[in-house]
Amino acid sequence: MGLTFSYYQRARTLLKKIIITTLSEGEIKYFAVLRPDDQAFYPDFIFQLKDGSIGILDIKSGRTAETGDAAPRAEALQRFITKQNKSGKKLIGGIAIYVNGTWRYNDNEKYEYNPKDLSKWKVLDL
Numbered sequence: 001m002g003l004t005f006s007y008y009q010r011a012r013t014l015l016k017k018i019i020i021t022t023l024s025e026g027e028i029k030y031f032a033v034l035r036p037d038d039q040a041f042y043p044d045f046i047f048q049l050k051d052g053s054i055g056i057l058d059i060k061s062g063r064t065a066e067t068g069d070a071a072p073r074a075e076a077l078q079r080f081i082t083k084q085n086k087s088g089k090k091l092i093g094g095i096a097i098y099v100n101g102t103w104r105y106n107d108n109e110k111y112e113y114n115p116k117d118l119s120k121w122k123v124l125d126l
Contacts, residue, residue, distance in 0.1 A: 035076040056093035074111035
């Protein structure tokens with residue numbers, strides 16, 4: 001658990017211009033991405049890969065990958081990642097699913113989910 005928290009702290013330090021919400025006087029802080037409707041969206045995982053890049057994933061499965069809420073989240077996250085990478089960061093991420101023993105994530109500007117065709121989804125190499 002300490003390792004995960006350490007990676008979270010490092011990831012948070014490396015990311016600039018993020019939204020931090022504090023529950024009470026700095027006790028707990030959460031990373032959020034702002035959607036076009038000005039609602040905060042909280043990705044499920046922030047982690048550091050072996051190459052030093054930071055991954056930001058929101059996990060979905062089956063029906064939740066198809067719902068109307070997945071696309072606005074995915075597209076807001078891609079806008080955030082693209083903007084941060086233009087300023088020199090090394091971020092990857094998007095909506096992620098676990099299929100046939102592999103994690104896949106969608107990092108396309110326009111989110112699409114078709115369970116019969118995941119050719120545009122990248123395999124996450126952990």
